[in-house]
Amino acid sequence: MEESTELTVSIGEAAKELGVSVKTVRRWADAGKLRFERSPSGHRRFYLSDLKRIVPRDLEALDDRITINYARVSSHDQKPDLVRQVQVLESYSSANGWQFETIQDLGSGLNYNKKGLQKLLKRILSGEVGRIVITHKDRLLRFGSELVFAMCEEFETEVVIVNKSSEALSFEQELVQDMIELIQVFSARLYGARSHKNKKLIDGISKAVDEVK
Template sequence: MDNMYRIGEFAKRVGRSTSTVRRWEREGRITVRRTASGQRYFTDSDVRRVLHPGFDDSSRRVVVYCRVSSRGQMDALASQVQAMEEFCRGRGLAVDEWVREVGGGMDLKRKQFLALMDAIERGELATVVVAHQDRLARFGFEYLEHVADKHGCEIVVANQESLSPPEEMVQDLLAIVHTFSSRLSGLRRYTKALKHDLTSGGAR
């Protein structure tokens, strides 16, 4: 469902001044809606039409995104897809595209994930369906949801815990520990070298 914006909010979202928006209205370049009390308002659809001229709202797609962490989980990926097919059928969602990806939940540079987010930001997607929040990302789901909402896309979470393998959580946590451990190790080496340079400088 589209959000409603007053003229000032709408102008900020499209990067224009309120006077420019009023001029567009006078020139008939934009459609202006009014509430029962006569107040002017705009919607997410109006924002997309300004930011993406010629864009047809009716062409926005429904995408299901399925992910597992490793190649060894391909059976789990197939089960995830099957479960999502049943979920979408039950919700009466007509799916335009199925995205399958193998990659860790901590990796935000996944090729298919980035393509999905780019499509959301271009206003091309109406709905993204996932089995569980961590299928998109292990952390930061609320921010991704905020970005999607800002561009008129709804993220539907089936919330099927069984499709979020616990061993993936362990793998991701180990990845975090490894990352910080490496950074600490590098910091210790840097500190040791710095102390050596300072000592050598003092000796001179």
């Protein structure tokens, strides 16, 4: 049997040639999208001639993993903002030609147990999510979003933040927002989300914060 004379490269060299991660090359190879042979030591070797012809975007187009838009607000009073987030996210995904689903969440950015967030994380862990799209970084979590981003990197899930330029808050501003969200949660439990006492307390706190700024 005649031995192949085609030039082959390692998986690391293949990733560099294509401009993607080693994990992505491995995933494409496992899915049969990239030819490879095994070296005597058992390592994958990829055909350089194939890599020269391939446009990574073409392989990504064959990737049937879903895009998930994630929108969140802290309270029922912010429902109009939730509607706006969904419109922005779905318009953005549609414009990019992505097949998408949208998850909507209601709850504090300090709450790790929100139903929508838990659903999103389970989908990422299952490996079926190719991309998540959010309007701002803190829509996932006020603190700890970096942990979610690290999980996305591990499972090769791209994170797209639509409004990067308008998300920069000072540390003090973030603390104020977190404090107000916590008070809203406990006040709603104590008095009821729609009660006069709850509204009066939140309005008073908001006014005090504005006066300190």
